[in-house]
Amino acid sequence: MLKPILTAGLLALLTLPTHAQQLPKKKAILKTMTRANDYFMKKWPDTGKEIVTNKARPSNIWTRAVYYEGLMALYGVDKQQRYYDYAVDWGQKHKWGLNRGVETRNADNQCAGQTYLALYEIDPQPERMRDIKASIDLMVNSPQVDDWWWIDALQMAMPIYAKLGAMTQDTAYYGKMHRIYTYSKNQHGGEGLYNPQDQLWWRDKDFVPPYKEPNGEDCYWSRGNGWVVAAMVRVLDIMPKGAPHREEYEQMYLSMMKDLPPLQRPDGYWNVSLHDPTHFGGKELTGTALFTYGMAWGINHGLLDKQQYQPIIAKAWNAMQKECVHKDGFLGYVQGTGKEPKDGQPVSYTSKPDFEDYGLGCFLLAGTELVKLQDAPPAKTTAKN
Template sequence: MRKFTALYLSILGMLLFQSCKTTKSIEKTETEVKMLKALEWQEANPIQAQSPTDWTNGAYYTGVAKAHQSTGNREFLTALIDMGQRNNWQPWERYYHADDLVITYPYLYLVTIGVKEVDLKPTEKIIEEHLYKPHAWKEGEREMEKILWWWCDALFMAPPALTLYAELEDNQKYLDEMHKYYMETYNLLYDKEEHLFARDNRFLWKGEDSDKKEENGKKIFWSRGNGWVLGGLALILENMPKNYEHRPFYVNLYKEMAAKIKEIQPASGLWHTSLLSPESYDHGEVSGSGFFTFALAWGINNGLLDKAEYSPVVNKTWKGLQAAQQESGKVGWVQNIGAEPKPATKDSWQNYGTGAFLLAGSEMLKLK
């Protein structure tokens, strides 16, 4: 009888194990399907951007690159190659502006996987000029432009591409230069009490009498702005050598911000556009939440964050992100282009919101 019971329990355990594996497999398949639908809708509905190589497209196609990296699905790869060929592998025109470098990240990604069609000469040119060519911004001639990366979004737009380029070139000088400019932004905009970034120097806290504060008296911290930073940190750390002397700084900053973002997650799952005043706009927002989900899931998958502590956070947010996707594949609840907390609606969308959705999905697929 005992042998029968043991055999029964063993078979039951195997069935339950297989059932869990099957459930996980189904969930991953569904995630990839949702990502493909988001891609297909976005490709069929290109945004009227300033340029096909501007930052909105750069952020979107960075999401497409990571989606391909996670899935190996040819549809993502085709979209990347088609985009690069349409653009003649060019960045946008402002060598001094971090926003115009982000489109080079998907170009660089394609080189890492051996795509021969890529012409990296325009990427090499803008990186050299961005880092080493003089410009008024670097000399502090205008009030806001005291440093090269004077707004926190820039920490997604340039540093990940520079880090990937440094890895491809096997040349630490690009990392060192990236770190120099990153520290300028950190020292200007990072709030060491709140472990969040001000969007730019207009939002630096000037005490209780500041005209830049929420109605509840809290400092203004923009969700997508901090999403840019935390998502950018994950991309930087992915390609930064483990023995790089300044890597501990980025790991510590990543963990500090991750802990804060976890602490202030709303019960509904999606972060609101104003992080410390969620009541200001009483709904979740997809672009910031997508970047946070990507970054936190990346940390779990790469051993920087405790799985038991952070998995419930990303699982809850991923449910919210999926709920924001319409049957057509369109991803709604995306705050429009801006530089501070503003509302969104179920029908508001932007290509960078789709990019954030794809980034989130790319890491959620890897969760065990």
């Protein structure tokens, strides 16, 4: 009888809750974000300068567009004129146009429209929404619904449809967004890119079963699922209550929020392969930042329980700010572009991704929600999770 008693006692000790980490004060969070953003703005004083990696690309591609999403979020909590001017200058340098023009159906090319529309709302100059609205209108008026064949596309494009629907009060934008989203969820890759059993998404058709990770598990890429979380958050933030299909997006968001906490590493990060910590497991900023963004937003809007989720995001943010942000503001542990765990490796404190902009955008999105969390009175939690 002694052994079972000792085992039970040991298990009890092992399962005692550890001391929860605390979030830094609002000033400290803003200081960290400012340092990281200042590094980038100093490095890229010309907002229209081409991005040169393996080839030259215009600076209104998706990587830079995600950065400006983060910058506009930062401007929302820290109204420095230089942030607004930097974003406007970017739009002006590109004549408020899209990579590959109005005719593009590619969500990556349309992503810049999120910032164009945000700037239009601040100062409604027609040219700011001209091209992005024309591009989405072509999509709305087309029968095609198979455009979002990779899950990153949800974040790149869905918030634009939601914003145009809210701005124009035309439900056609909501309807088209839902049809393309539903095709991605239920049909791409054979039976859809979403696995309701694990409540996570495969990145594209290349990763649906029978594809397996080295440990035999399904391949759920951290940043890819982070993009889906961000898509749901941004759409829910925009769409008014009662808008068509809004409840479905909320349920998707809550389902993913259930699955992610147990997958967090003890050091606060999420592995690039969510179900296989042995496949390039380690610290990584972008997926971690996007999950932090989603969870903080949920607390702020009363959809997630603060007592349960705040320790999770505190651990994640503390890890990122202490271990990723260099003295000069450069961000380490950012996985480069790609679509799976092995891409952009190795990831380390000093490794430089092929593009530095989108990682900062993810980081700023997370930080601004934490600032709002510090500012807000306790939200009445609906405990839907």
